[in-house]
Amino acid sequence: MVEPPRQARVVVIGGGVIGCSVAYHLAGLGWRDVLLLERKQLTSGTTWHAAGLIGQLRATYNMTRLAKYSAELYDRLEAETGVATGYRKCGSLAVALTVDRFEELRRGAAMAGTFGLEAHVLSTAECLERYPLLNADGVVGGVFLPTDGQADPANIALGLAKGARQRGATILEHVKVTGVTARDGRVTGVETEQGPVAAEYVVNCAGMWGREVGRMAGVDVPLQACEHFYVVTEPIAGLPRLPVLRVPDECAYYKEDAGKILLGCFEPVAKPWGMDGIPDEFCFDQLPEDFAHFEPILEQAIRRFPALESAGIHTFFNGPESFTPDDRYLLGEAPNLRNFYVAAGFNSIGIQSAGGAGKALAEWMDAGEPPMDLGDVDIRRMQPFQANKTYLVARAREALGLLYADHFPYRQVATARGVRSSPLHERLAARGACFGETAGWERANWFLPPEAAARGEAAEYRYSWGRQNWFAHSAAEHRAVREACGLFDLSSFAKFRVEGPDAEALLQLVSANDVAVPVGRCVYTQWLNRRGGIEADLTVTRLSETAFLVVTAAAHQTRDLAWLRRHLPEGARCAIIDVTAAEAVIAVMGPNARAVLQPLTPQDLGNEAFPFGTAREIEIGMGLARAHRLSYVGELGWELYVSADMARHVFDAVLESGAAHGLRLCGMHALDSCRIEKAYRHYGHDISGEDHVLEAGLGFAVKTGKPRSAFGDFVGREAVLRRREAGLENRLLQFRLTDPGPLLYHNEPILRDGRPVGRISSGAYGHWLGGAVGLGYVPCRAGEPVEGLLSSAFSVDVAGTIVSAEASLHPLYDPTGARMRA
Structure with missing residues (x-):
C-alpha cells in the first residue's frame, strides 16, 4: 500500500483531468511539495469516458479566454511530455433548425469576434459544404469555428500528470482521502486511509465526489452526478475527416474519430445518479444501459446523419458526469474555510475547461486573489441551501438538458423552485406576478394586468429573441415609475448587520467611500481589491454609533458576506450577522411616492426633513418601518425595511393609499430597464473585480482623503491613486x-x-x-x-x-x- 508523505504544501484531491491540471500549473508556478492523491487510478471517475470535444466559445470573455488557453495547452502538451493527446484542430459546426436558434448562433458569432475567436456565419448550403454528410432538411443556417478541436481525454489527463511530475509534483494512486482537517477557520491538511497529511492548502478536484469531499471540510459544493449517454458506431466506409457537429435543437453532437462516429446527447429530462452515494469500488465503471431513454435521440440522429442508418453500433455507453444548479463550474476558495479551494462540477465540459481552470486556480492560490474576473464560476455565487440533496436531484434533471436548450434572454429554470420567498409572495401572485428565480428567491419579474388576464393571457414566459410576451406589460410598469409611482418587492436584498465598537473601523477598511457618517446616513460605496477592481457594490447605513446595515444584491449574499468576514482583523470588537430573512423591503418609487406614503405616517417626508441618502424609523399604517431614501431607478422614492411579521400589513396600506396616485406593482424587469436609463451599474455585468473603480465611472464614491481606519487605509487606495496619476x-x-x-x-x-x-x-x-x-x-x-x-x-x-x-x-x-x- 502506498504511504503518502506526512506533510505537503498543497494536497490536490482527485486524479481526473481537473486535478492533474491544477497540480501541473501549481508546479509550473514553482510550488514545491505539490501532492495529488487519487482514490483509485488516474482518470477512473469521469475523465476516461469523456467525449473529448474542445470547444472555445463560452458565454463570457474570460470563460472563452480560459477555453482558448486549454486548446493552446493541449496543442503543445504532447511535445512537452511525450504523451500522445490525440489533439487536432478539426473545427466545429453548430447548425440551427429554427429562426430563434439561428439568431442565438449569430449573436454568438458576433460576440466571438470581440473575444478574439474566429467564427463564420454560414447559410444552409455553406453548412453542407462544411459537413457533406448532413441532412440539411430544416437547417436554417449555422456557425463554424475553425480553431475548435477534439482530443483523447484520458491521455490529456495523463499528459498533464506527467508534466506535473516533471515539474516536481508527487502523484499517488490508491490513496483515499477520508477527512479534511482545519483549525481557526483555516485548512490544516487531510486524513487518508494511510494516515494524516498536514498541508497549508487543500484543493477539492474530486469530480462527482466533490460534494462529499466538501462536506468533510464543512464546505458546500453543490453538484450532482447524472447519467450521460453516447454511442460509437462501427467503422463507416469512406467516412471523411469531419468537424465536430452540434445540432442543439435535436440535443445531439457528433464527433468523427478514426472512421467512426460518436453520437452523444444532452436530453431535456436527465437521469440523476448516485443519490445514495457513489459505490466505493467505482473505478472505470459504466452504468446500466437504458436504450429506451436514448432511442428518441438516435431516431432523430439517423434522419439528420443518414449514414448512421446502415452503421452498426460498436458501443452503447452510459457514464456519470457531475452537474451544478446553474450549469457553470465551481472554482475558487471556499467562502467559509481559508486555503480550501474547489475545482469541480464541470457540466460535461471538463476537458475543454481543464487547462484554463487549472491555470486560473493555480494563479489564484499563488497570488491570493483571482487573476481575472471569475465571477461566472466563483463558488461564492452559490447559496448554502443549494447543496441540499433533494434540491440538487430536482435541478439536475433539467440542468443537463439546458446545455443544449435555447439560451433565450430572461429564460427561467423550471425545477427546484419555491425554496426562498418573500413574505409578500402570495399577495404578489394573487395580483398577476410572473416570478423568476435568483439565488433561490422567487421574485416578481413582471405583472399580468387584469385586462390581459381577461383576454386569456397567462402570467408565464413565452421566450424569443425579440419582444417577449411581457414586454408591453413591463413597459407600462416602467412608465408608471417615471410618471406616477411603482411598488417593488425587494425583500431578496442581502442584509448584514455589523455591530460593535470596531464596526466603523472595519467598514472603513473595506469601503472606498467614507462611512464615518452621522447616524441615519446611507452611503453608496464599493469594496475594492488591491488592484482597485470592484469586489462589491452596495450601500452602508449607519443605524447607531456602533451598528451599521450593509445591503447588497441577492445574488452576492455569500460572496459579499465572505469578503467582509475575511477582512475582519483578529481581535476586532464587532460581530457580522446575516439578517437577510428578517426584513422585507418594499420600495415605493416615482414622482408620486411622497404623496402615496405621507398619509400613512406622522413623520415628515418633505425634502428638508427627510433628504436623499438618509434613513429614519417611521410609523406606517399601524406598523413600523425603517425608511431609506434611496433609488435604483432614478426617481423620488423610499425603500421601506419592515420586519417580516408586519410586511403584509404595510404592503396593504401602501397599496390602498397608492390607488389615488397611480401606484402600480412593478417587477424586476422594470427595475432593470429604469436603472439602465440612469446608467446605474449592475455588478457582475458592468463592474467586477477586474474593472477599475475609476474606469467604471464611480470615482465620486471613492474618498482617498478620508481618515485612516484603525485597521489601516482602505483596501485598494494605492491602486486608485496610481490610476489617477497614470490616467x-x-x-x-x-x-x-x-x-x-x-x-x-x-x-x-x-x-x-x-x-x-x-x-x-x-x-x-x-x-x-x-x-x-x-x-x-x-x-x-x-x-x-x-x-x-x-x-x-x-x-x-x-x-x-x-x-x-x-x-x-x-x-x-x-x-x-x-x-x-x-
Missing part, C-alpha cells in the same frame, strides 16, 4: 440605439468609427428613452479628452446588423439626478 485606459459609456427596433442584452460588439473596440456589458430596453440602452467599456488614449471620444461615430453589432448608437459619459435620463432628490 484612464478605458471608460464605461452609455449607448442608446438610434433605431428603436433592435434589442440589447449583453456582449454585443461596440464599434467606434466602424472598428470593434468593446462589447455591451449589460443592456435592456429604455422605454422612456425610446430605444435599447446598454453600457460598455471603450478604450481611450492617454490624455484623450472626453469630447474627442464622444465625437466618434459609435454603433453596435446586433446579431450581424450594425446599428448606429448615441454615446454618453453621463446618464441619458436625468443626468443631474434632480428627480430623485426632489
